[in-house]
Amino acid sequence: xxxxxxxxxxxxxxxxxxxxxxxxxxxxxxxxxxxxxxxxxxxxxxxxxxxxxxxxxxxxxxxxxxxxxxxxxxxxxxxxxxxxxxxxxxxxxxxxxxxxxxxxxxxxxxxxxxxxxxxxxxxxxxxxxxxxxxxxxxxxxxxxxxxxxxxxxxxxxxxxxxxxxxxxxxxxxxxxxxxxxxxxxxxxxxxxxxxxxxxxx
Numbered sequence: 001x002x003x004x005x006x007x008x009x010x011x012x013x014x015x016x017x018x019x020x021x022x023x024x025x026x027x028x029x030x031x032x033x034x035x036x037x038x039x040x041x042x043x044x045x046x047x048x049x050x051x052x053x054x055x056x057x058x059x060x061x062x063x064x065x066x067x068x069x070x071x072x073x074x075x076x077x078x079x080x081x082x083x084x085x086x087x088x089x090x091x092x093x094x095x096x097x098x099x100x101x102x103x104x105x106x107x108x109x110x111x112x113x114x115x116x117x118x119x120x121x122x123x124x125x126x127x128x129x130x131x132x133x134x135x136x137x138x139x140x141x142x143x144x145x146x147x148x149x150x151x152x153x154x155x156x157x158x159x160x161x162x163x164x165x166x167x168x169x170x171x172x173x174x175x176x177x178x179x180x181x182x183x184x185x186x187x188x189x190x191x192x193x194x195x196x197x198x199x200x201x
Contacts, residue, residue: 001026001036005072009041010120016053018045020078021102021125022118024109031116031124031134032166039076042117044100046080065096081105103127110148110155111162112140137168145177153184157196164200 006022013020022030024040043050047062058068065080083097083104099105102117102125109115112130124131128142139159141148149155156178163170170178185193 001030001039002072002074005039005074005076006041007120009071009076012053013043013045014120016045016049018043018049019102019119023079023116024114027116027118027124028113028134030118031131039074041076041078042081042105043078044081044102046098050078065098082108084108107143109142110152110158112142113138113162113168115142133171137166138171139163139166139168139174140171141174141177145174146181149177149181150184153181154188154192154196156182156185157193157200161196161200 006020010020020041020043021027022040023042025038026036026040029036047059047065047067050067051057051059051062054067054069056070061067065082067078069076069078081099081102081104083099106115106117106127109128112128112133114130115126115128116130116134117125119125129140132138133140139162141155141159159170159174159178162168
């Protein structure tokens, strides 16, 4: 990972009164000393606020709290801390509410190992036991596994992809919930399923 990209952006966000953290696969792969291919960051700045100091952003998904930035030839996704409403289409929340509390943001994330926040000093914030699962090689959903899979059944395939990619085992309650809810994959767009299957190869 090019740490200079992260540190440059951390300084820029701090200059404007905001915080920036690594998250998701970026922090997971960084902590595992794996090659970091995707740059996923999270912040307490809203898309509108980011637009005032970031240049050449793609704000196509700003209504979902996400902007895309090209910096030093690297594509970077930056998402605003948020709370989410109910999922009624098996894929997207009905509503999102921007927040500034990092601890509340973690609740909406899928797996413990993808909810590790790393700040500009490379301090890790772990609210879901992700570090332990990372050390022990475990894939575990955050919260009630049945509820999390009913929100987004694609998480079934994501769990299998991470287990295969990282050579991790799927925690028993998570695995049982995956089997109970596998039929819900029929609700997901076929293109999304194909994308996940391709990523597993």
